[in-house]
Amino acid sequence: MKKTGLLRAVLLAAVILIAIPGAASGAEVLRGTLKNSTGVHQVKGKWKKKNGKYYFISSSVKEKRGWLTLSNGKYYLKKGGYCATGQTKIGGKYYYFRKNGKQRTGTITIKGKTYFFDPANGGARTEVKTKQNKKLVHAYDSDGTWYDAKGYPIQKATLKKLLQTALKPVGQTMYVWGGGWNQNDTGSGLESTTIGVSPRWKQFFKRQSSGYDYRKTRFQVHDGLDCSGFVAWVIYNTFNTESGHGGYVMLAQKMAKTFSEWGWGKYKSARAFKDWRAGDIMSLASGHVYIVIGKCEDGSVVLVHSSPKGVMINGTVSRSGKVKSKAWKLAKSYMKKYYPEWYKKYPDVSRSSAYLNRYARMRWNLGTKNSVMSDPDGLRKMNAKQVLRVIFSNK
Secondary structure (H helix, E strand, C coil), rough: CCHHHHHHHHHHHHHHHHHHHCCCCCCCCCCEEEEEEEEEEEEEEEEEEEEEEEEEEEECCCCEEEEEEEEEEEEEECCEEECCCCCEEEECEEEEEEECEEEEEEEEEEECCEEEEEECCEEEECCEEECCCCEEEEECCCCCCCCCCCCEEEEEEEEEHHHHEEEEEECCCCEEEEECCCCCCCCEEEEEECCCCCHHHHHHHHHHCCCHHHHCCCCCCCCCECCHHHHHHHHHHCCCCCCCCCCCCCCCCHHHHHHHCCCCEEEECCCCCCCCCCEEEECCCCCEEEEEECCCCCCCCEEEEEECCEEEEEEECCCCCCCHHHHHHHHHHHHHHHHHHHHHHCCCCCCCCHHHHEEEEEEEEECCCCCCEEECHHHHCCCHHHHHHHHHCCC
């Protein structure tokens, strides 16, 4: 059936409304702030498109030039009240705005040249060089600052910070299949891109008994962390200072290799290693990942991971297969002393020889200009007992 002229007019009006930033049915009045040379003003107004430009029509202020912040994003109004678009120089710095005027940040390629518009600096442009790896493009600027695969800056860190960050969810976070992932199970969720430990994790832990069965809580993604969700949360909280961007959730078996491909460290395929060191990321082909705290004299390893029942410090068997190894004794003493409520419910801290023989490894590059990780505390040279003393020194 053919559309009538009236119907075509209605559809056209709807398209126009959608195209205007912040527009809604009925030309909704929008509220926000306008910051300019005269101060910060509370404003309300409507969008209007004229001659291909978007104007913010408002009677709230006389000077309509400046930074406009609305609930859906930021805009820059030029003299006359219309939106800046494309790459625009403001106050000596370059910013980028979409065709509808809304500000855009992150990595943007303009006329064949790649720039980074830094969200941590109000979206101002930072010129970067690009480095092509096998699978991903990574960028770092002249002083060696690294950016993640989403184009966000990474704050360089130390092995001590990495391991102390890994301790934060210990003893209060249950293992939840899919925890740390989004609801669609396709990538990072809210918690794994949030700075700090979610209070919901501890609340969920306190409701559980010693018979907790993770198979009954599958995909309750906000209640805990699975193995890859935990490591992703640790990485995010180690390298970032703001919530809500990027993310490191991926299949556990891919983590060690992917991090090495990002230039963070050296990768070795699965084998029976003899030299585990603090901070090593260990991936199992069938789907698990853990972080090494340190190695003991008998060949056993102290590690931190999320594995049923949850996020905890564990110790592997010794090189000869002894269950009550030096690592087991250390894990038991630290869990019992620092996490007594957890230990009372879940006292088993042992892990099998598979943790020693079947995992691939990513070991961090340290100390170079383009390294994201350093070790001023010398943890890599310490045994597990020494590392634990250092990372628990503030508790």
